[in-house]
Amino acid sequence: MGSVRVLVGTRKGAFILTSDGNRKRWKVSGPHFAGWEIYHMKGSPADPNRIYASQSSGWFGQVIQRSSDGGKTWEAPGGGVTKSPQGMPQGESNKFVYDASAETGHALTTHQWYDGTQHPWEFKRVWHLEPAPNDPDTVYAGVEDAALFRSADGGTTWRELSGLRGHGTGPKWQPGAGGLCLHTIIIDPNNPERLYVAISAAGAFRTDDGGSTWKPINQGLRSPYIPDPNAEIGHCVHRIALHPSRPDTLFMQKHWDVMRSDNAGDLWREVSGNLPTDFGFPIDVHAHQPETIYVVPIKSDSEHYPLKGRLRVYRSRTGGNDWEALTKGLPQRNCYVNVLRDAMAVDALDSCGIYFGTTGGQVYVSANGGDSWSAAVEHLPPVLSVEVQTLA
Amino acid sequence: MIRVVLPFHLRTLAQAGEEVTLQVQGAVTRSSVLDAIEARYPVLCGTIRDHVTHERRPFLRFFACGQDLSHESPDAPLPAAVASGAEPLLIIGAIAGG
Numbered sequence: 426m427g428s429v430r431v432l433v434g435t436r437k438g439a440f441i442l443t444s445d446g447n448r449k450r451w452k453v454s455g456p457h458f459a460g461w462e463i464y465h466m467k468g469s470p471a472d473p474n475r476i477y478a479s480q481s482s483g484w485f486g487q488v489i490q491r492s493s494d495g496g497k498t499w500e501a502p503g504g505g506v507t508k509s510p511q512g513m514p515q516g517e518s519n520k521f522v523y524d525a526s527a528e529t530g531h532a533l534t535t536h537q538w539y540d541g542t543q544h545p546w547e548f549k550r551v552w553h554l555e556p557a558p559n560d561p562d563t564v565y566a567g568v569e570d571a572a573l574f575r576s577a578d579g580g581t582t583w584r585e586l587s588g589l590r591g592h593g594t595g596p597k598w599q600p601g602a603g604g605l606c607l608h609t610i611i612i613d614p615n616n617p618e619r620l621y622v623a624i625s626a627a628g629a630f631r632t633d634d635g636g637s638t639w640k641p642i643n644q645g646l647r648s649p650y651i652p653d654p655n656a657e658i659g660h661c662v663h664r665i666a667l668h669p670s671r672p673d674t675l676f677m678q679k680h681w682d683v684m685r686s687d688n689a690g691d692l693w694r695e696v697s698g699n700l701p702t703d704f705g706f707p708i709d710v711h712a713h714q715p716e717t718i719y720v721v722p723i724k725s726d727s728e729h730y731p732l733k734g735r736l737r738v739y740r741s742r743t744g745g746n747d748w749e750a751l752t753k754g755l756p757q758r759n760c761y762v763n764v765l766r767d768a769m770a771v772d773a774l775d776s777c778g779i780y781f782g783t784t785g786g787q788v789y790v791s792a793n794g795g796d797s798w799s800a801a802v803e804h805l806p807p808v809l810s811v812e813v814q815t816l817a
Numbered sequence: 818m819i820r821v822v823l824p825f826h827l828r829t830l831a832q833a834g835e836e837v838t839l840q841v842q843g844a845v846t847r848s849s850v851l852d853a854i855e856a857r858y859p860v861l862c863g864t865i866r867d868h869v870t871h872e873r874r875p876f877l878r879f880f881a882c883g884q885d886l887s888h889e890s891p892d893a894p895l896p897a898a899v900a901s902g903a904e905p906l907l908i909i910g911a912i913a914g915g
């Protein structure tokens with residue numbers, strides 16, 4: 426039957442939810458890293474016992490945590506207690522230093538600030554951790570201010586893939602309301618040299634050579650709130666998802682608009698269709714049906730809660746345009762929570778499970794592709810991220 | 818031995834007690850004390866001061882002997898009572914946020 430492990434990052438710690446394949450009864454462990462913001466946790470596809478977590482705090486900065494036993498115990502790689510000053514490497518696991526080398530640094534010194542002036546890049550936190558498909562020790566980190574880092578030693582040391590910031594448009598990137606964050610990292614499951622990233626509020630970018638060179642992939646996006654609505658960069662992409670069987674087909678929830686590309690992001694078209702509002706944050710794809718996608722419409726960019734206080738997931742079985750509201754088991758009155766960009770996930774059991782967490786501290790689960798929902802847990806701190814591992 | 822009181826979250830992170838004792842080589846300054854802390858607890862690198870610039874993180878303060886030493890030079894000698902171990906150096910998380 427299989428089982429699932431749900432990794433929930435919140436404003437005040439991490440929680441791990443486990444259940445059998447019925448996904449009706451849940452065991453909750455946590456809070457792990459109590460009192461810290463856990464922007465994201467994700468398990469390695471190559472070794473499900475290897476989990477990475479981004480732990481951060483306005484007071485104490487960034488820490489990377491790693492588990493090798495499925496989240497029972499954790500360590501900060503390279504950060505253990507030493508008996509002598511020379512005993513261990515210094516705490517490199519939380520050291521994210523932008524590339525300022527002579528070869529590339531000239532293009533990487535500043536980005537555009539809110540007032541239009543240039544502003545230095547300043548590391549703030551890790552938003553997203555993406556373990557590589559085939560190696561549990563290789564993991565990518567998307568950070569604020571926007572950059573992509575890679576570790577090949579289990580999160581002990583990090584090196585920036587500076588070709589992203591340095592490809593040319595970096596000085597024009599400008600922070601969105603949530604900061605200049607690199608929040609989405611997708612590794613093409615058939616081609617490890619191809620990665621997609623998304624940055625608020627710069628747009629989507631792709632590399633076809635493992636991260637050395639990058640190009641913006643924003644053609645077809647239209648953002649009336651920027652001076653040039655068809656600009657190469659400046660679009661506030663909220664989330665991108667793909668199905669492993671069709672890696673050239675991408676689905677995007679933008680600030681406004683749900684978009685689709687069938688050529689690896691070279692051109693996008695809108696598939697918002699009959700959605701009641703096409704503003705939102707997460708988007709995901711059914712594990713077994715590559716044309717079945719899910720979004721959570723939010724009233725507007727100024728009012729971050731569901732329309733009319735009714736929490737509804739919308740599902741399209743046609744890859745967009747034709748959407749149906751999924752309401753069974755979700756609150757349909759007086760609900761004013763938000764669902765953040767990294768807070769939706771799907772499992773790979775035969776009957777695909779859909780999961781999402783809210784800023785009200787609920788984690789909702791559907792064990793039947795969205796037809797009906799129940800709360801696996803309620804009253805957590807605001808949920809920042811949800812990932813799910815499908816276990817044997 | 819130098820005594821240092823860590824804030825709650827850094828104690829948890831370092832798996833240390835409320836007060837840690839350290840051997841500091843040479844002059845007892847904020848820099849040398851933090852060097853010793855980071856050498857013993859590498860996970861605390863970057864959590865008290867920046868990895869590269871060594872600037873104090875904005876929401877942390879350094880107190881000792883009833884004085885706020887946060888704006889003193891990191892290379893200035895700490896009070897004699899701290900150097901002798903009679904008084905601890907307090908690393909305090911600022912009361913800010915929710």
